[in-house]
Amino acid sequence: MTVLVFKTNMVCAGCKQTVTKALSxxxxxxxxxxxxxxxxxxxxxxxxxxxxxxxxxxxxxxxxMCEELV
Structure with missing residues (x-):
C-alpha cells in the first residue's frame, strides 16, 4: 500500500462531496x-x-488545485 499526500484548495463539505464523486x-x-x-x-x-x-x-x-507533497 502506498500513501500519496497532496496539498489542495478544498474548503468545505461540498468540496469533499465533489471530490468523492471524482475519485469514485x-x-x-x-x-x-x-x-x-x-x-x-x-x-x-x-x-x-x-x-x-x-x-x-x-x-x-x-x-x-492539487499538488503532490513529497
Whole structure:
C-alpha cells in the first residue's frame, strides 16, 4: 500500500462531496481522507495501483488545485 499526500484548495463539505464523486472513478482501488482543518487542506490517498498523476488529473478535472507533497 502506498500513501500519496497532496496539498489542495478544498474548503468545505461540498468540496469533499465533489471530490468523492471524482475519485469514485477509481472504485475500490483507493481509500482517501482530507483534513480541511489543516492549512494545506491535505488529501491522503491510500492505493496499490493508482499513480499520483492520475489523482492530480482527476482533481484538476473536478476543479481543484492539487499538488503532490513529497
Amino acid at each position: 472513478r477509481f472504485g475500490n482501488a483507493i481509500r482517501w481522507t482530507v483534513d480541511l482543518d489543516d492549512c494545506d487542506k491535505i488529501l491522503r490517498v491510500e492505493t496499490t495501483r493508482i499513480s499520483p498523476h492520475a489523482i492530480l488529473q482527476v482533481m484538476h478535472e473536478a476543479g481543484f
